[in-house]
Amino acid sequence: MYTFPNKLRNFSIVLMVIGFLGLTYGFLTAPSTVDEAMAMVADEHHGEGHTADHGDSHDTTADHHDTHATHDSAAAGQGADHAEHAGEHGEDHHGEHLLHQLQNKPWAALYVAAFFFMMIALGTLAFYAINRAAQAGWSPALFRVMEGITAYLLPGALIVFVILALSGMHLNHLFIWMDPEVVAHDKLIRGKVGFLNVPGFLFRALIYIGGWATYRYFSRKFSLAQDQANDISNHKKNFRISAGFLVFFIVTESMMSWDWVMSIDPHWFSTLFGWYVFASMFVSGITTIALVTIYLKSKGYLEKVNDSHIHDLGKFMFGVSIFWTYLWFSQFMLIWYSNIPEEVTYFITRIEDYNLPFFGMLVMNFIFPLLILMNSDYKRINYFIIMAGIVILLGHYMDVFNMIMPSAVGDQWFIGIAEIGGFSFFFGLFIYVVFKEISKAPLNASGDPLMGESERFHY
Amino acid sequence: MSSNQVIHALYDDDDTLLSAVKSIRDKKHHIEEVYTPFPVHGLDKALGLAETRISIMAFMYGCIGLTVAILMMNYIMIEDWPQNIGGKPSFSYLENMPAFVPIMFEMTVFFAAHLMVITFYLRSKLWPFKQAENPNPLTTDDKFLVEIELHNDEKELKSLLKKTGAIDIKTVKKKEDDE
Numbered sequence: 001m002y003t004f005p006n007k008l009r010n011f012s013i014v015l016m017v018i019g020f021l022g023l024t025y026g027f028l029t030a031p032s033t034v035d036e037a038m039a040m041v042a043d044e045h046h047g048e049g050h051t052a053d054h055g056d057s058h059d060t061t062a063d064h065h066d067t068h069a070t071h072d073s074a075a076a077g078q079g080a081d082h083a084e085h086a087g088e089h090g091e092d093h094h095g096e097h098l099l100h101q102l103q104n105k106p107w108a109a110l111y112v113a114a115f116f117f118m119m120i121a122l123g124t125l126a127f128y129a130i131n132r133a134a135q136a137g138w139s140p141a142l143f144r145v146m147e148g149i150t151a152y153l154l155p156g157a158l159i160v161f162v163i164l165a166l167s168g169m170h171l172n173h174l175f176i177w178m179d180p181e182v183v184a185h186d187k188l189i190r191g192k193v194g195f196l197n198v199p200g201f202l203f204r205a206l207i208y209i210g211g212w213a214t215y216r217y218f219s220r221k222f223s224l225a226q227d228q229a230n231d232i233s234n235h236k237k238n239f240r241i242s243a244g245f246l247v248f249f250i251v252t253e254s255m256m257s258w259d260w261v262m263s264i265d266p267h268w269f270s271t272l273f274g275w276y277v278f279a280s281m282f283v284s285g286i287t288t289i290a291l292v293t294i295y296l297k298s299k300g301y302l303e304k305v306n307d308s309h310i311h312d313l314g315k316f317m318f319g320v321s322i323f324w325t326y327l328w329f330s331q332f333m334l335i336w337y338s339n340i341p342e343e344v345t346y347f348i349t350r351i352e353d354y355n356l357p358f359f360g361m362l363v364m365n366f367i368f369p370l371l372i373l374m375n376s377d378y379k380r381i382n383y384f385i386i387m388a389g390i391v392i393l394l395g396h397y398m399d400v401f402n403m404i405m406p407s408a409v410g411d412q413w414f415i416g417i418a419e420i421g422g423f424s425f426f427f428g429l430f431i432y433v434v435f436k437e438i439s440k441a442p443l444n445a446s447g448d449p450l451m452g453e454s455e456r457f458h459y
Numbered sequence: 460m461s462s463n464q465v466i467h468a469l470y471d472d473d474d475t476l477l478s479a480v481k482s483i484r485d486k487k488h489h490i491e492e493v494y495t496p497f498p499v500h501g502l503d504k505a506l507g508l509a510e511t512r513i514s515i516m517a518f519m520y521g522c523i524g525l526t527v528a529i530l531m532m533n534y535i536m537i538e539d540w541p542q543n544i545g546g547k548p549s550f551s552y553l554e555n556m557p558a559f560v561p562i563m564f565e566m567t568v569f570f571a572a573h574l575m576v577i578t579f580y581l582r583s584k585l586w587p588f589k590q591a592e593n594p595n596p597l598t599t600d601d602k603f604l605v606e607i608e609l610h611n612d613e614k615e616l617k618s619l620l621k622k623t624g625a626i627d628i629k630t631v632k633k634k635e636d637d638e
Contacts, residue, residue, distance in 0.1 A: 333557045337545060376514070458501075 002301055004439040008431065015428025022421015026106030034095040037102045041412070100173045101409045106418045107172040108408040111163050113422035115260065116284075116400045117430045118156035119277075120393075123285025124149040125216055126249055126278075127316075132219065132242035137453035138312055141304040143223060143445045144438065145293050149285070150216050151437035152430050157209040159426075164205055164260065168198040174408050177266040189266050196263055204259060208252040215245040227447040235449055253278055261400075265407040268346045270331050277403075279324035283365075284396045286316045287389040292434065294382045301443050304455045307380045314379030317392060318369055325366040350402060353411040357398050364395030397423065465491060466613070467594060468620045469627040470603040473499045479623035480505045483607065486619060491606040494598040516578055517571045524570025528563040594631070602626075 031037040128146040131139040167174045176182050177189045177196045189196065219238055226234040254274025262273050270276070290313040296302050335343045350358045368391050378384040405413045445451060470476040476499065483490060490506060503511075533552050536542070536559070541549040549555050580586065598604045605625075607616065613630065620628050 329557075329560065333560065336557050337547075339546060374518070 002296065002435075002439045002443055004435050008435060012428040012431040012435075015424045015431070017428075019421045019423070019425025019428060022417045023106060023110055023425060024421075026109055026416075026418025026421060030103050030106055031099060032103075034099050037099040038095055040102060041098060097410075098412070101412045104173055104408045105412060107163070107167075107174055108405055109418040109422040111160075111174060111408075112397070112400050112404050112419070113426040114156065114159050114163060115404070116397050116423075117152065117426040118160050119281040119396075119400070120284045120288050120430070121150050121153035121156050122212065122253070123278075123281030123283070124289060125153055125212060125285075126246070126253070126282060127285050127289065128219070129215070129242040129245050129249065132238050133246055135239060135450065137450050138309065138457045140445050140448040140451045140454040141302070141309060141457075142289060142293060142313075142454075143448065144441060144443045145296065145302070146289055147220050147223060147441075148434050148438035149288055149292060150220075152433045153216055154209070154213045155429070155433055156426075157212065160260065161202075161205050161209060165202055168202055174404075175264060175266075177263060192266065196266060201259055201263075204255065208256050211245075211248050211252060215241060215248070219245075223445060223448075224441055227442065227445065229447055232449045234447075250278075253281075261403050264404055265346065267342060270335070270343075270346075272327060272331055276324075276327045276331055279320060279327050280396050280399050283317060283320040283324055284393060286313060286320060287392045289313060290317060290385050291389045291393075292438075294386060296438070296443070298382075304444055304451075306457070308457050309454075310382065310385060311376075311379045314373055314385050314388075317385070317388065318373040318379070321365060321369040321373075321392060325362075328362070328365075346406075349406045349410075354402055354406055354413065357402055357413075361395050361398035361402060364391050365399065368392075368395075463633045464609040465631055465633050466607045466609055466616060466620070467627075467629045467631050468605045468607065468623075468625040469595070469597065469629075470605070470624065471601065471626050472624075473497075473603065475624045476603040476605070477501060477505055479620070479625065480605065482623050483605070483619065488612075488616060488619075489608045491608055493606070494593055494595070494604040496599055496601055496603070499603075513575060513578065517575050520574040521567045521571040523574075524567040525563055527570065528559070528566035531566075532559045532562055 031040055124146050128143070128150060130136075131143075131146075164175075166172065168178055170178065173179065177192070178198055183189050183193065218241055222234040222238040222241075226232070226238070257274045257277035258269075261277060262269060290310065293302060293305060293313070294310065297305055332347060335347060338344075369388050372384060372388045373379055401413075401415075401419075448454075468479070470479060473495070476493070476495070480490065480493065480502065484505070484507065493502065493506065495502070529552075536549050536555070537552050543549070544558075547555060547558070552559070593599065594606070595602070595604050607620075609616070609630065617628055
């Protein structure tokens with residue numbers, strides 16, 4: 001039996017407190033009037049025209065024809081676009097837009113971190129279900145670690161749900177399609193109201209979360225019951241519900257990614273977005289399993305886990321990183337090549353305003369794991385797995401950051417106190433929930449009929 | 460030197476074969492060769508063979524392929540005959556790189572795969588129409604054969620092999636023209 005050490009508990013609580021303070025600071029320093037927002041930007045920048053495309057009531061079809069346009073000319077083009085609109089609405093559109101972006105900033109910092117850690121738990125749950133449904137022989141030694149990580153899914157997803165509900169109550173402008181003002185002036189969003197409306201959105205979210213949490217609850221229950229059982233009926237039940245869950249998961253995960261991430265940019269769409277988010281959560285989940293396993297092993301637990309298990313997790317980290325890159329590139333290249341204005345604006349924003357995080361995450365999520373984890377022997381060395389794992393996890397945090405921030409805060413992004421605070425808060429909560437759950441049951445799933453095979457697993 | 464005789468022991472299961480190889484080597488007998496109908500996982504380690512270096516070669520071949528692809532595309536699409544495709548005039552390799560990535564990837568795989576196969580053939584001294592060296596055609600079906608060098612210890616070795624579960628044991632004179 002693992003006991004949750006006080007040191008780790010205190011560490012997680014300190015992380016949460018620091019994170020909470022950071023987030024509070026972010027919310028308190030957000031501007032409340034247009035003048036304040038203008039003053040903040042004037043202080044920090046040199047008054048350049050804003051280049052972000054929020055998709056508000058802009059006409060996104062204008063001025064994005066030339067991908068190779070330099071930064072200056074694109075900025076000028078959008079500036080002109082802007083002036084036109086400001087005239088149309090007869091108001092200081094720029095200032096108000098800026099205010100919304102700066103007000104969104106702490107919310108977006110909160111949302112990115114909340115989503116990221118929820119995504120880790122969900123990816124782990126999918127990996128766990130795949131192992132159960134495939135009756136994998138190598139992994140039962142890791143089941144209790146996976147079950148521990150998935151314990152974070154319900155609290156994590158509920159926090160995300162609360163943030164979404166608060167958006168629905170117009171406390172922030174993360175999802176501009178929730179604003180009836182915007183919808184009234186936007187023909188494209190008006191056409192999507194059948195799907196993108198607040199009650200439906202929240203209802204769907206409850207179904208996703210309910211389904212995932214129900215599967216997780218029963219699977220954990222059967223898994224623990226199997227330890228005491230004389231037959232393998234619990235194992236069989238777990239096999240059946242896992243297979244069913246995977247069907248439910250791939251549909252709900254896809255729709256979740258449209259709802260919770262893609263709809264932040266309601267004009268833009270990508271048909272493989274669900275897969276893309278799935279690859280991201282899958283590799284993050286597997287990496288977290290590897291990190292937690294290595295941590296527990298270093299403390300003298302999990303004596304049944306050997307180098308070959310770590311090697312297999314390393315192979316998954318490597319393979320799914322490549323899979324993620326494949327999907328990232330498939331999405332990027334088609335949109336880049338066809339250069340259709342309403343699609344390509346998504347990447348123009350990211351390349352112009354998010355150059356470092358956008359290409360930086362590609363290095364962290366693809367080139368680094370590719371070179372580090374390519375060698376078979378390195379995948380058996382804990383040090384390499386931990387190093388690659390930390391970079392992969394931070395890289396996928398950046399991936400979520402890149403998915404959400406550009407539409408939420410435009411070019412006003414910064415990894416500052418609020419962003420680090422959000423990460424730290426959810427990191428602390430994640431550690432707390434996960435290790436508490438791990439300490440609740442024996443780390444060895446002794447009743448699993450495949451445990452013997454897992455114990456002898458040798459590559 | 461002392462002997463040009465070998466023993467051929469036949470097995471009908473890969474797990475039996477693996478444990479047999481381990482116990483034969485424990486008794487300090489020299490295994491010349493093992494013939495199997497399919498790759499047996501862990502056999503190379505059990506035989507104490509030096510680790511293969513083909514993965515290192517694969518990496519280098521892949522790098523060569525990547526380089527060739529970049530140079531080729533740069534020459535064809537940028538230097539020699541730039542074309543305006545989809546409103547993207549090709550005057551810079553870097554700016555047009557996304558379009559070349561599939562080719563770069565394919566050439567990497569192509570070079571790595573083909574050169575690896577050729578390397579494998581060269582190292583194993585295989586070429587078209589080569590006579591099979593395989594001593595027993597059953598090893599192309601479902602049996603495993605271990606060839607062990609004999610040094611005046613026939614009896615002892617045979618009883619050991621019987622214990623390890625060999626289904627057939629034969630003493631064979633090694634042909635001189637083999638090597």
